[in-house]
Amino acid sequence: MRKTLTGMAMALFVAMPLTVLAETHGIRHLASSDDIGRVEQRLRAAIEGRGLTLMTVVDHTANAQSVGLSLPATRTFIFGNPQVGTPMMQCQGSVALDLPQKMVVRETDEAVLLEWNDPRYLAERHGLEGCELPLEKVAGVLEGVASAAAGQ
Numbered sequence: 001m002r003k004t005l006t007g008m009a010m011a012l013f014v015a016m017p018l019t020v021l022a023e024t025h026g027i028r029h030l031a032s033s034d035d036i037g038r039v040e041q042r043l044r045a046a047i048e049g050r051g052l053t054l055m056t057v058v059d060h061t062a063n064a065q066s067v068g069l070s071l072p073a074t075r076t077f078i079f080g081n082p083q084v085g086t087p088m089m090q091c092q093g094s095v096a097l098d099l100p101q102k103m104v105v106r107e108t109d110e111a112v113l114l115e116w117n118d119p120r121y122l123a124e125r126h127g128l129e130g131c132e133l134p135l136e137k138v139a140g141v142l143e144g145v146a147s148a149a150a151g152q
Helices: 007-016 019-022 036-049 060-065 084-089 091-095 120-126 135-150
Strands: 028-034 054-060 074-080 101-107 112-117
Touching: 028 135, 036 054, 036 074, 036 101, 036 112, 036 135, 054 060, 060 074, 060 112, 074 084, 084 091, 091 120, 091 135, 112 120, 112 135
Parallel strands: none
Antiparallel strands: 028 112, 054 074, 074 101, 101 112
């Protein structure tokens, strides 16, 4: 069954900027006025500098081009720290759907955006309330990585 927005819900959706809507769904973001190559270079350095492991980078633009479609520069960096992620998965195995951590870097007409999942949202999504996890510390690390990549 297809759901549609009507009435007041539609008015709220139309009036609400997409970035605000995203944040209500656990997506954090920062913008950079630098070119995407520079942002990606700083992101790699920030990940390495914080002792995190960069596992891979998915180039969505290249994937789109391989099937004859176009997409502005969009890449997903997949990285993490097993000392932090493992306890989360021990608490609730379903969190492995969202780990390792991902950060999207993508070009828009206005800026280069960095986007990632807020770990507090992941804790709520996967029911991690009963576990003692350093969520605020993880949130701070991710914010720091994104800020460094954005050049802030």
